[in-house]
Amino acid sequence: MFESIGKMFGKSSSSAKVxxxxxxxxxxxxxAGIPESKLNQLKSDLYGVxxxxxxxxxDSLEIEILNRNGESxxxxxxxxxxxxx
Numbered sequence: 001m002f003e004s005i006g007k008m009f010g011k012s013s014s015s016a017k018v019x020x021x022x023x024x025x026x027x028x029x030x031x032a033g034i035p036e037s038k039l040n041q042l043k044s045d046l047y048g049v050x051x052x053x054x055x056x057x058x059d060s061l062e063i064e065i066l067n068r069n070g071e072s073x074x075x076x077x078x079x080x081x082x083x084x085x
Contacts, residue, residue, distance in 0.1 A: 024066075039063065046076055055081040
């Protein structure tokens with residue numbers, strides 16, 4: 001989450017950090033037992049809901065499943081182009 005905030009304010013991320021983040025997402029998804037197809041459906045559904053309120057780019061929508069101390073957390077990050085009226 002903090003990486004996304006850093007990106008928003010111009011802080012660049014090295015390719016190693018990006019790769020590590022992607023690998024963590026894959027590992028977390030596997031541990032949570034969520035198939036890739038379900039994750040893609042979730043992303044599509046979230047895009048539909050969020051786009052009712054904000055104009056966003058579907059490609060910028062990021063979903064993360066974090067596992068810490070045996071508990072999972074879902075985070076959704078996206079850039080907002082403007083608020084829909």
